[in-house]
Amino acid sequence: MANLTPTQTVLKSDAAKRKFEEVLGKKTNGFVGSLLSLVGSTNLKNVDSGSVMTAAMKAATLDLPIEPSLGFAYVIPYGSVAQFQIGYKGLIQLAIRSGQVTKLNAGPVYENQFIKYDSLFEELEIDFSMPQGVEIAGYFASMELANGFRKIIYWDKEKVTAHGKKFSKSFNKSSSPWQTDFDAMATKTVLKAMLSTYAPLSTEMQQAIVADNESTTQKDVTPEADELVLEAVEDSIKTEENEIINGQEEPENLQETQNEAEVLDLEL
Template sequence: MSKELITKKKKIKDLLLNPSSLSQLQMVLPNVGITKERMVRLMFSALNQAPKLLEATPNTLLNSMILSASLGLEPNTPLGHAYLIPFRQTDKTTGDKTMTVQFIIGYKGFLSLARRSGEIAFISSHVVREGDTFEYQYGTEEFVKHIPADGEGEITHAYCVARLKDGSSAFEIMTKKQIDGIRARSTARNSGPWVTDYEQMARKTAIRRLMNYLPLSIEMARAVAVDSKQEIGETGMDELADIIDVDFATEAEEEKPAKESKLSGMAKKAKRDNGGPPEQAKPKATEPELTDEKDEPFPEVGDEPELTLAQESVANIPSELLKLARVELNIYTAIPELNNETCLALSKRSNIIADRKSSLQI
């Protein structure tokens, strides 16, 4: 790793652990069981797994993290809630290219936000493939009928259906041509989930379109606004002006002494006038030069034990579902002590319980 990237790595580390940044995270986090320490840990993990993010401007990196936190979505985890994608953005005026971070919400992130709204009893999204039986009708007697075939044909459509707690329902159908048109306008069309997880992005696109007709929570409205901007080739960050209040210079700057307040100056003058000893200048702290040998992975934050990816997936299961899954499987081991097989069993059982509860609510 070059000396320049090591310097950026240290600056980003200092930025994320800065009390101001942590305070900002705490203010924007919704009450969904995610702490500011966990969000920083997830960001460190994302940077360790995708070092190219280090080349991005620190502002876009931090803003993406705050945006993810404000929605209560975990970025770059097996949950598939959201993704941080590095890409080069060209300035339309100067033609200069800058590495920035694109925050993309996954379909599971939209489903999570929809279920949190408190108004939706059931929501589901799928893709239709060649060979499937697929029928739908608009009008006074609307319906969707989808019977998947056994094969894995090419994707032809994506759709989302939802039922509200008042009994009303709605659905949105999109053709592959419509989906690809949206992908073509995205700044991250040639990288990230549009390349690695096309099916999930197609499902997400249908969900997002359906949200235009459903009651939205504050978080969901913000997510829809950001995703709508991305559909027309913008980043969507301008929608976050009301929650982002952190800035970070991309160029290294010499640390400047804090400006002395008027009250502090008056206190020092009074001390001198009363015969007190003069103020002693504090020695300036020196920082060792960064070298390639000093490069280390980002540290973990807080007192939480380090979890495997499988354990983190279990930790993110809603507490009510996890409790029921533990009872049904008779598993009461602490999460840091669970093996991968047990984590998978708990995750599957939680999904079964969630589907069972959704079916009862329809």
């Protein structure tokens, strides 16, 4: 364990594995493997272990993978603290699981395709016969529920940007998703605005939206993570102690055995 970061040590502990298994079952190894890789290759290795565990448990509870390339959920570092962040694909996944949403779509609208949007009657006119241009005019989200209810909203790029600057404390940081993948964050923002306002919210969707909105100072929706980290740290310490004790050479005579016993007594 000498080459592991403190967070990786916690994640590899028996306590952490047991907790993830309670939530993920057979998916545990794959999820933890992705998390260990993420922690080892990003700025997460420099953040608080407890916050990484908390963020990861939120994703696990929602059964969303945290592999960044998939775009379902993320564990993002904010200074020395990690936070859970759901991607627009994660929102779509949760909406589909609810069984209430029969049609769902979201994405960018290019300037050369955009005709007009009537917010009063919620009518968006787009000419999809035109090839995608370079500049994006805005972002839309639309859905149809099982009961026939339909909804569509459209935000121009300026409104999305203003929203991001207002509600994301890391908007201007180079590592922020708003800077590295603006379109994905913009799509998610509009989609979440629609779902949280007009869609029937399943328990999972409520948890996801609350977790995505909360700041580092707000109450954690999975407070048991703090206890888990303590258990994991204790497990890792015990494991290291056992490795040290088991790795000692067998004493050559009784005197060495007695000396070592005295040392152990003092340590205890």
